[in-house]
Amino acid sequence: MNTDSNMVVVTALIRPHMEGRVVRALHELPNFPGFWLAEVRGQGRGRGAGGTYFATEHDLVYQRHLRLQIVCESVEAPNICRTIANSAWTGRRGDGVIFTAEAHSFVRIREAGERKRKEDSAE
Numbered sequence: 001m002n003t004d005s006n007m008v009v010v011t012a013l014i015r016p017h018m019e020g021r022v023v024r025a026l027h028e029l030p031n032f033p034g035f036w037l038a039e040v041r042g043q044g045r046g047r048g049a050g051g052t053y054f055a056t057e058h059d060l061v062y063q064r065h066l067r068l069q070i071v072c073e074s075v076e077a078p079n080i081c082r083t084i085a086n087s088a089w090t091g092r093r094g095d096g097v098i099f100t101a102e103a104h105s106f107v108r109i110r111e112a113g114e115r116k117r118k119e120d121s122a123e
Contacts, residue, residue: 007103008077013040013065013096014088022068025087031076036069044094063094071103 014022019037026032041062072080081098088096 006074007106008072008074009101009103010070010072010077010080010084010098011101012068012081012084012088012098013042014068014084015090015094015096016064016066018088018090019066021087022084025083026070026080029079029083031072033070033072033076036067038067038069040065040067065096071106 012022016039023035026035041064043062068084070080077100081100084098
């Protein structure tokens with residue numbers, strides 16, 4: 001298991017119709033590490049702008065976005081974030097957000113599982 005602190009999780013919430021542009025742009029990066037993609041729903045800060053907003057069960061409205069997650073080395077994160085922002089930008093409200101968090105550990109199951117099997121067979 002890699003416990004280096006130089007790994008980062010980049011999470012981006014993007015508009016669904018921007019998926020193709022974002023994925024193409026990511027594939028053009030020289031050190032593209034791969035990604036996960038999931039459909040998500042939520043509300044941004046705009047629901048209560050200009051006053052107090054009280055949600056009732058009849059008027060809950062959610063925006064649909066895609067959650068794109070990438071685990072990469074910390075030196076690659078700024079370029080990945082910039083690539084996502086440039087390719088997902090429409091200039092309208094609801095374009096999405098990008099944030100990063102430190103990944104405390106990282107392991108590929110294929111590699112960790114293989115090591116385990118080799119250790120078991122050596123006994």
